[in-house]
Amino acid sequence: MKRLLTILALCGIASLLHASEMELEKVTVGTDVQTVGRGAEAVMNDCHSCHSMKYIRYRDLVNFGMDRQKVDGWRGDLSLDAPLLAQMPESDAAQAYGKAPPDLSLMTKAREGGVRYVYSYLLGYYLTPEGMPGNHYFPETKMPDVLGISGVTEGAQRTELQGKARDIVSFLAWSADPHEQERHRLGYYVIAYLLVLTVLLYLVKNQVWSGLK
Amino acid sequence: MGDSNVPDSTGRRDFLIRATAVVGGAGVAATCVPFVASMNPSSDVLAKAETEVDLSDITPGAMRTVAWQGKPVFILRRTPEQIAASAASAGGLDPEPDSRRAQKPEWLVVIGVCTHMGCVPNKEGPGWVCHCHGSQYDDSGRVLRGPAPKNLEVPPYRFAAENKIVIGTT
Amino acid sequence: MPQRIIKWPAGVIKWIDQRFPLTSFVKHELTGYPTPRNLSYWWNFGFLAGFVLVLQVATGIFLAMHYKADIALSFDSIQHIMRDVNYGWLLRYMHSTGASAFFLVIYIHMARTLYYGSYRAPRELLWWTGQGLLLLLMATAFMGYLLPWGQMSFWGATVITNLFRATPFVGDQVVIWLRGDYTVGDATLTRFFALHYLMPFLIIGAVVVHLVALHSVKSSNPSGINLADKDNIPFHPYFTAKDFYGLGVFLIVYSVFVFFMPDSLIEPANNIPANPMQTPNHIVPEWYFLPFYAILRSVPNMVGGVVAMGLSVMVFAFMPYLDRSRIPGGAHFRPMYRVLFYVFLADMAVLGYVGYIPPTETSILAGQIATLIYFTLFLQLPFVSKAEERWLIKRGLPPELEALIASEAHEKTKRGKR
Numbered sequence: 039m040k041r042l043l044t045i046l047a048l049c050g051i052a053s054l055l056h057a058s059e060m061e062l063e064k065v066t067v068g069t070d071v072q073t074v075g076r077g078a079e080a081v082m083n084d085c086h087s088c089h090s091m092k093y094i095r096y097r098d099l100v101n102f103g104m105d106r107q108k109v110d111g112w113r114g115d116l117s118l119d120a121p122l123l124a125q126m127p128e129s130d131a132a133q134a135y136g137k138a139p140p141d142l143s144l145m146t147k148a149r150e151g152g153v154r155y156v157y158s159y160l161l162g163y164y165l166t167p168e169g170m171p172g173n174h175y176f177p178e179t180k181m182p183d184v185l186g187i188s189g190v191t192e193g194a195q196r197t198e199l200q201g202k203a204r205d206i207v208s209f210l211a212w213s214a215d216p217h218e219q220e221r222h223r224l225g226y227y228v229i230a231y232l233l234v235l236t237v238l239l240y241l242v243k244n245q246v247w248s249g250l251k
Numbered sequence: 252m253g254d255s256n257v258p259d260s261t262g263r264r265d266f267l268i269r270a271t272a273v274v275g276g277a278g279v280a281a282t283c284v285p286f287v288a289s290m291n292p293s294s295d296v297l298a299k300a301e302t303e304v305d306l307s308d309i310t311p312g313a314m315r316t317v318a319w320q321g322k323p324v325f326i327l328r329r330t331p332e333q334i335a336a337s338a339a340s341a342g343g344l345d346p347e348p349d350s351r352r353a354q355k356p357e358w359l360v361v362i363g364v365c366t367h368m369g370c371v372p373n374k375e376g377p378g379w380v381c382h383c384h385g386s387q388y389d390d391s392g393r394v395l396r397g398p399a400p401k402n403l404e405v406p407p408y409r410f411a412a413e414n415k416i417v418i419g420t421t
Numbered sequence: 422m423p424q425r426i427i428k429w430p431a432g433v434i435k436w437i438d439q440r441f442p443l444t445s446f447v448k449h450e451l452t453g454y455p456t457p458r459n460l461s462y463w464w465n466f467g468f469l470a471g472f473v474l475v476l477q478v479a480t481g482i483f484l485a486m487h488y489k490a491d492i493a494l495s496f497d498s499i500q501h502i503m504r505d506v507n508y509g510w511l512l513r514y515m516h517s518t519g520a521s522a523f524f525l526v527i528y529i530h531m532a533r534t535l536y537y538g539s540y541r542a543p544r545e546l547l548w549w550t551g552q553g554l555l556l557l558l559m560a561t562a563f564m565g566y567l568l569p570w571g572q573m574s575f576w577g578a579t580v581i582t583n584l585f586r587a588t589p590f591v592g593d594q595v596v597i598w599l600r601g602d603y604t605v606g607d608a609t610l611t612r613f614f615a616l617h618y619l620m621p622f623l624i625i626g627a628v629v630v631h632l633v634a635l636h637s638v639k640s641s642n643p644s645g646i647n648l649a650d651k652d653n654i655p656f657h658p659y660f661t662a663k664d665f666y667g668l669g670v671f672l673i674v675y676s677v678f679v680f681f682m683p684d685s686l687i688e689p690a691n692n693i694p695a696n697p698m699q700t701p702n703h704i705v706p707e708w709y710f711l712p713f714y715a716i717l718r719s720v721p722n723m724v725g726g727v728v729a730m731g732l733s734v735m736v737f738a739f740m741p742y743l744d745r746s747r748i749p750g751g752a753h754f755r756p757m758y759r760v761l762f763y764v765f766l767a768d769m770a771v772l773g774y775v776g777y778i779p780p781t782e783t784s785i786l787a788g789q790i791a792t793l794i795y796f797t798l799f800l801q802l803p804f805v806s807k808a809e810e811r812w813l814i815k816r817g818l819p820p821e822l823e824a825l826i827a828s829e830a831h832e833k834t835k836r837g838k839r
Contacts, residue, residue: 093497093500093504095295095298097298098504117303118298119295119298119299140693143500144500144692144693147684147689147692148689148690148692148693149689150689152689214692215684216504217503217504217510221510221511221514221680221681221683222680222681224511224680225676225677225679225680225681226680228676228680229673229676229677229680231278232278232669232672232673232676233673234274235271235274235275235278235669236666236669236670236672236673238267238270238271238274238275239271239275239662239665239666239668239669240666240669241267241271242267242268242271242662242665242666243662243663243665243666245264245267245268246658246659246662247659247662247663250458250654250659275665284508285507285508285511285512286479286483286508286512288507288508289483289486289487289506289507289508289509289512290483290486291507293487293501293505293506293507293509294504294505294506294507295501295505296505
């Protein structure tokens with residue numbers, strides 16, 4: 039028993055050490071068409087030239103309720119069924135950055151920390167004393183500070199960029215899990231139904247067993 | 252199986268068990284819905300329900316075959332002679348005026364699937380011949396000789412522009 | 422007219438009964454199966470395991486209609502299922518959550534067996550068929566985990582197939598044979614899919630064997646004493662009612678995961694397509710393999726680690742012989758065994774945690790100590806269980822227990838003479 043306690047104590051220390059990394063910033067994503075639409079616009083303007091989102095098609099954006107005119111503007115000559123491929127061919131991007139920029143369709147699900155990580159990362163740029171850009175959350179990143187947060191000192195401007203970052207992660211969260219809303223809605227019905235059924239089954243069980251002896 | 256002799260309680264028990272069975276059965280039935288639905292065409296297949304076709308490079312008298320919902324659709328640009336011949340006849344086994352089959356006389360759009368057993372007819376001479384069982388169609392896609400019972404089907408389509416049609420929606 | 426309606430199925434059943442023992446089978450093995458009346462809710466988990474098996478087979482068959490076992494297509498086909506297929510997201514989350522649910526239910530089922538000593542004579546074969554089922558389940562889960570072709574899928578399969586390098590003399594050849602390639606590749610994926618589809622049917626067969634064994638030795642019960650006939654009640658309606666109630670509770674927990682936190686059971690790295698050129702910084706198996714994985718990592722020698730991990734799973738099979746106590750009943754009546762049982766659970770939790778975190782010096786040390794405790798718990802059992810028995814007998818047993826032990830010993834000598 040003593041040994042066990044020692045191990046538990048050791049594990050506790052280990053987990054503390056583990057948790058002492060950079061704390062992720064908190065963010066609540068929006069699921070409404072406005073927020074996700076603004077996020078899509080920001081992604082199309084600031085990310086889409088290098089990053090693809092190959093599991094999202096222009097049609098998905100229209101079906102979600104985004105402005106058809108805007109989507110038509112983004113897709114140009116491409117079909118509504120075309121996926122959102124990066125404007126820069128992958129090989130060029132690989133040459134420019136040493137490695138092809140990752141596809142963003144699943145980004146908020148593909149990183150430890152999810153939306154909070156992506157949000158923190160976007161806002162995590164800073165300038166080193168030598169004037170070089172750095173990132174708190176992903177120091178090896180090759181991506182430039184697209185939001186321009188590292189040069190910002192003013193509070194109001196910072197808040198604005200936080201709002202933009204939130205729009206972007208809201209859109210990315212939607213594209214990683216487009217059926218989330220539907221899933222939650224169905225989930226409430228299913229669980230409500232199961233609660234009723236389980237209560238009934240409990241009453242049946244009690245009644246059956248009350249007949250014993 | 253009730254040990255109780257009170258009829259009231261037996262009735263209540265039966266009711267409870269029946270109600271539970273109904274609720275549970277409804278749940279099982281509802282659970283089948285996603286399983287059955289998953290076998291229906293998925294959204295990317297449904298998205299193929301519309302096909303856009305640019306007509307500008309089809310010369311008079313020429314035919315183009317395009318895929319719509321995986322099926323061949325014949326787009327025939329008819330010459331004035333073909334238009335005249337089609338308008339003059341009412342068809343064969345399944346009479347229908349040509350004006351009801353072509354939105355613009357110059358363009359005939361039909362699904363290239365023989366109404367007999369589903370083979371794809373070949374363009375031969377005036378009209379089409381299906382080599383599976385020998386059915387013949389004219390330049391309006393109307394059946395002239397069996398065994399096919401019906402004319403070639405006209406899909407829903409609309410002219411999006413002078414030289415552009417969208418098959419799948421009217 | 423009403424008479425005919427009643428007569429019709431009866432006539433059919435009579436026709437069948439003359440050719441096939443339908444009614445007597447249902448009566449003896451299903452509805453009328455004599456079940457100890459004192460079974461607690463811990464005895465619900467066998468039924469639940471059967472239910473989850475059916476659920477996994479059903480969702481799996483429908484997923485297989487959309488999945489493509491090809492390294493160029495499999496990751497995309499999962500996204501196709503998640504985004505385009507009608508209710509595909511539901512089927513996939515039911516299946517991925519179902520895998521975890523299966524292990525949870527099976528582990529509770531096993532823990533119950535260990536706590537109440539249900540593995541003891543005459544239920545050794547029942548326990549061993551269960552052990553076989555566990556191995557089949559683990560193999561099925563492992564192969565299924567490769568199918569999404571994410572980073573964790575790929576590196577998990579790479580590490581686990583590499584375990585076979587520990588095979589004497591032909592280790593490297595065996596690994597290549599298993600993969601059909603020099604690394605985990607297209608051949609591996611395709612065969613894992615074929616086997617992942619096959620294994621559930623082997624599991625169903627093994628479940629039938631497990632149930633035949635159960636029905637010949639009958640269910641154990643919390644008292645540990647074979648009950649007199651008067652204390653057995655028919656399975657239906659008593660245990661059908663109880664099992665269905667348990668199923669309702671299970672489904673609520675399951676649905677919370679399926680609908681509200683399905684990704685909590687999927688590692689983020691598995692949402693990145695497999696990349697044979699780059700290992701993720703932190704690779705972890707699914708939670709249900711973590712304790713065994715920790716044991717593998719704790720042994721500094723490769724072959725030793727593989728052997729230790731294999732033993733840690735297979736050691737359960739020796740329980741009927743390791744536990745030498747003749748005191749009937751489970752840990753409830755055996756204070757020392759009870760303490761050991763809880764130490765075992767705590768040790769599993771520690772191993773699971775150690776298996777989850779990236780290896781550090783402290784975590785490796787903790788893992789090694791926990792591994793040592795794990796095997797010590799099994800190795801000391803023959804001595805402790807015997808000592809505990811002597812102590813309990815000295816302290817005085819209830820007379821009915823003593824009579825039972827005496828009659829069991831008597832029967833043993835009788836059997837020995839014969």
